[in-house]
Amino acid sequence: MPFVRTRVEIEGHVSYITTEIPEVEAPHWGPDQKFNVVGQRLPRIDGHNRVTGRATYSVDYKFPGLLTCKVLRSPYPHARIMDIDTSAAEKVPGVLGILTHKNMDMRFSAMQRVFEPVVRYVGDEVAAVAAEDEFAARDALDLIKVTYEPLPFVLDPLEALKAGAPKVHPDGNLTGGKPRVLGRGDVQKGLAEADTVVELTMTVPVQTHCCMEPHGCTVKWDGDELTSYESTQTVYLVQRALASAFNLPRNKVRVIMQYVGGGFGSKTGMDKHSLIAGELARRTARPVRLHADRWEEVTVKGHRPLTVQKVKIGAKKDGTLTAIHLVAYIQAGAYATGPSNPGGVFREMYACPNVRTEEHGVRVNIHSTRAMRGPGNVEGMAALELAIDQLGYKLGMDPMEIRRKNYTPYGDQAANIPYTSKGLLEAYDMGAKAIDWTKNRHKQPGSDPGPVKRGIGMGSLIWSGGGGPPSGANVVLDMDGTVTVQSAFNELGEGPKTIAAMVCAEELGVPYESVKVYCGDTQGLPIDQASYGSRVTPSLMPAIRNAALDARRKVLQAAAAFMDLKEEDLVLEKGVIGVKGNAAKNMTLQKLMSSLTHVITGTGFRGPNPSTHRINVFGAQFCEVEVDTRTGQVKILRFVAAHDCGRAINPMLVESQIYSGLYQGIGYVMTEERVYDRNSGVNLSSNYVDYKLPTSLDSPSLTPMIVPQVDMFSNNTGTKGMAEPPCIPTAPAVLNAVYNATGIMFTEFPLTPARVLKALQEKRA
């Protein structure tokens, strides 16, 4: 039976899915597998197009009659729209369509229409104009007269939960009306049993995705069929949401994304822009483009939430954890439907019988958060790893030692379900050796005499990067022997096109150079769910292997018919059909293919994950810092990042992920911060001057390391996902290093000189 019905329980919610079991399943590539292509450090297959400007982004699709759309946004954090007068705007030459809540009643989500008569954050959509060019559109925006009745607003998540706080929605500010409580055992009992308890409150700041390519789309109707060229991570999710919103069958909606300039989670699912552009295109019968400007990109296209985390961790004298307790308040935004998941790492990272996490998703008058690289885990780990270090110091233990003490092989500690693999001990060893942990660490934090104090610190990571279905691929062999891999996956720049070609070449037995990859199109390509959750490598590569194996099987069948030999006497390697024991009869794949009546197509997809194991990704980062106690300047000297991601198909691309994660983590802890004006709700850091991203000039020495371990159970390629993990342990590694240097525990960051100097002064006082 190639289909199976599975019960799925996600945090208490039960559903059933029906999954296809692949008929062709390539055998696992074990540690001793010999490769021709896999494992090589090949450059990105599309790198040349990207760096020479040939790559085609959403905004590059031009059509005759293309209109430009611009959006009028609320200047108030909370207000009722008493009146909108678009009459003057309509008269601007070149203006063809204007949408407001008065003439467009389409739902964006269960909570929200595209335009609401109440605006709930600065930047909320009020109206949209489509015009012949951007100038006319902006002129028209200026002429739309909106009469607002300002309403009370709230920005701070803790204040928002107080009695009498302004209500963002009538049903209150706590999403779901209660916190999400998860855990195991009895945390009060665990705390009572502890010899030592660490307690701290960590407030992690907003971090913004800062995509180089702003969010947007170019939309085109052909009769009753809709095509959108999107800047997205998820062509299929956008396609389905568009079909639903416009009440179209899915086969009449096509979403295309060939290149995207950054996503980091913020381009997951459909954005409002697609509905606005789609509706204006429908009404004007013209193609319409709508792309965010930089202010919009930084303010209303999502961010990692400010999260207040109250942590209590108890342990026995020997370091054995007895209880972990988290109460988190997440500044989730105006239309949030639930909390993010900072508690995940508290439940999963360490062996502990008593764990309780209480996560409050709090609605406030800012734009809602969106998943950002390692969502939840980045925020949670900053608090957890700081607390673990503190516990170590309190018990007089090496922070490394307390982590090893509470190491667990179980992905589900309640049910004793093991991980498919866990290379974290190896990562600890590799990283500690590279940073020379024992020599460089101050046993007594802050004992460096200064005035420039040096210290080292570390952080761990866990991430759920196992992927899973649905992922499908076709491998098409043309009659000249060239190959195309087809799958609707989304290449975000992280390299799946490159490794897709590598895996296909390897499994099929053809030169890497003969393989082309076509993706990012919902028309005609096998589905790949989405590019999120670090799922693409472990989801798609098994599907490609299966498709390539299916194609290879057909090639050998065709060769057997052509050569009048038996299939089992033939092999395909490097584009040559080899005859076992009779190399003189070898023939090229090209020759065989030119005798065929048509292309050979192999199909493959990803089967379900094993139910006997949990798949997670691990790693540890170590850093060395200098703190100038005279200026408050923190300087990161070097980072060592040791990661377990199973097999690295292309080590250079894994390292590339590590570099980019380190940069994003360093920006998070050191420089990036969104500040809202308390009086107006305005984002004061809505540009790249005020919102400080690190540049290459800010880079310390970075040493990426890959734990040389093949996962034996994750999937047939032995891989695990490696997109999000590298930014998870970065912040706590820096915070712990700064503590090691100064003896000051920072529970707020970024570590600006002002903040550090203030803390140094307070410590001295």
Next chain:
Amino acid sequence: MPFVRTRVEIEGHVSYITTEIPEVEAPHWGPDQKFNVVGQRLPRIDGHNRVTGRATYSVDYKFPGLLTCKVLRSPYPHARIMDIDTSAAEKVPGVLGILTHKNMDMRFSAMQRVFEPVVRYVGDEVAAVAAEDEFAARDALDLIKVTYEPLPFVLDPLEALKAGAPKVHPDGNLTGGKPRVLGRGDVQKGLAEADTVVELTMTVPVQTHCCMEPHGCTVKWDGDELTSYESTQTVYLVQRALASAFNLPRNKVRVIMQYVGGGFGSKTGMDKHSLIAGELARRTARPVRLHADRWEEVTVKGHRPLTVQKVKIGAKKDGTLTAIHLVAYIQAGAYATGPSNPGGVFREMYACPNVRTEEHGVRVNIHSTRAMRGPGNVEGMAALELAIDQLGYKLGMDPMEIRRKNYTPYGDQAANIPYTSKGLLEAYDMGAKAIDWTKNRHKQPGSDPGPVKRGIGMGSLIWSGGGGPPSGANVVLDMDGTVTVQSAFNELGEGPKTIAAMVCAEELGVPYESVKVYCGDTQGLPIDQASYGSRVTPSLMPAIRNAALDARRKVLQAAAAFMDLKEEDLVLEKGVIGVKGNAAKNMTLQKLMSSLTHVITGTGFRGPNPSTHRINVFGAQFCEVEVDTRTGQVKILRFVAAHDCGRAINPMLVESQIYSGLYQGIGYVMTEERVYDRNSGVNLSSNYVDYKLPTSLDSPSLTPMIVPQVDMFSNNTGTKGMAEPPCIPTAPAVLNAVYNATGIMFTEFPLTPARVLKALQEKRA
């Protein structure tokens, strides 16, 4: 073994192909098959887009920076280019690229480069200009100075074969250096055994395809990848030829055709325009469009050849044929590589032991011919059916009787290989009844007293419309239950998209309205060879059935898993999964699909044709005419067209083919004629005023009829191809009716009043 190697012998040339045998093969739809969708008279699925201007043709693809290309063409029928000076043209503002034989050395075919230093017909390519707009391009063409040395030329095929005739190419004017001779038995012996011999020389004129949409393409490079939006019948053939010409792997060339405005054979394979536009796009790094204007379209984009046919047919007194002899001279054009095939019908139409056809392909100084709807058979049948009627009159037999007398069930008379089906007797019966043959026919031709003389006549047809591999299709079921059929076939307006949706809906068991069809794109779609040879219906529909069956099998497997029932207890019909014997448990397909993790894809393709049979299409047309002996005006009063095409998937579309074939046949025999000026080689009928296409105002009463017969061996749908057949018997039916009315045998046409009046005067004289 799903692949098989087959020996292919085409007219003496042996080759081997390796063909895949479908793993899923839908059972034959027999005469008693019950249908939900097949057999209905549904309108074209894309009709609305076509008639509302939404259809996107090659010229509708606009890109930023798009250049327009125009071609300089030879004013001489034969000349050597002594010099080309493009310096003045290069200075025209907006001109970006100019190609001539001096700077472009690309081959178009084995015989021919894109630009040659010798021009061989009026309209031959001399230079091409790409410019910002058409005006600049045309201005530049005017400024290119070409110095020609005129050479002797020849237009007439018989003169071209005489000693001392001007040579179009150094190796002479007869293609291959000898005629193609085919046949069986001993034709001299057969003629000697005959009691009666008919001898005539028929000269059929040039007919032009006259596509509403001119030939052309819009070409775009992305890095080293080439995309061409072509006006073509054969996306795959163009893709492969482009890859070869530009030395690219096939997976880096994409050809797209969503709509085409007429082809009729003239848009088969790659045209020179694709190479010119492609090369200019490469050199200028800009997209380039190149589309023929009306003069070019009518003069240098192909035509049906003028053919001189010397016919001898011998028969016994009882009408039994003893010999058929054809010597044909085909005005094949400057770069012809072989003769067309007017002899096919002489060899195949009637039972005869002794047949010999000698076909001379003759090179002359006009543009080469291209296959035109029913190529060879249209020309041949005009001569054969006239001769058969004459033989009947000579023997005192009813023309219908002599045809029935020489009826054959064998597709290969030498090897006694039968047809899969032959509904010609039924077509004779149906047509004769509808036209009231016995009552309306003058037994004595010309016996109508006039002055307006009435008569009736008929013609038969044979065509090789069995199709065959390669044809592939995917049937993709989305998670909302909507369906997409995917195949790279070429929809020319004849309706394959419509019947593809019908066949898919029928076999899969879903509503017709839920099916979309995507075709005409070499990227990512299963191959379909081409739209020629009336092959699409009998090639593609079996592939779609197989793909839909594969998808249905997977749906029922998934439903069995979902419902915890056995697959064999379930059926899928009209979008509902039915539980046998327990209708209360029925569920919608949509509900099942929404529980799946991904789409269901069925794949299917067309297996090889049976080797035990020949597949041919048959039919007969009957018409009634009036000849005004005072004016020479011939008026067709009515046409009855009875056709055997196996099962009609959509009878309305079959009738639509019959109508269009009749119009093209009527134009051929009545009004269309290309005239070359003997002194200059110039086409004097290069526009729609001088080249007279019939319009709806010229239409007689037309009665299409379909022989109700399902082919039991052709393929699993019981269909045969019906695109070309309807124009094959039209001309001889009119010629025979005019003979019946006047007693004058016309061996030249079109039957213009001048020609008819001259013949009437000669007869009186």
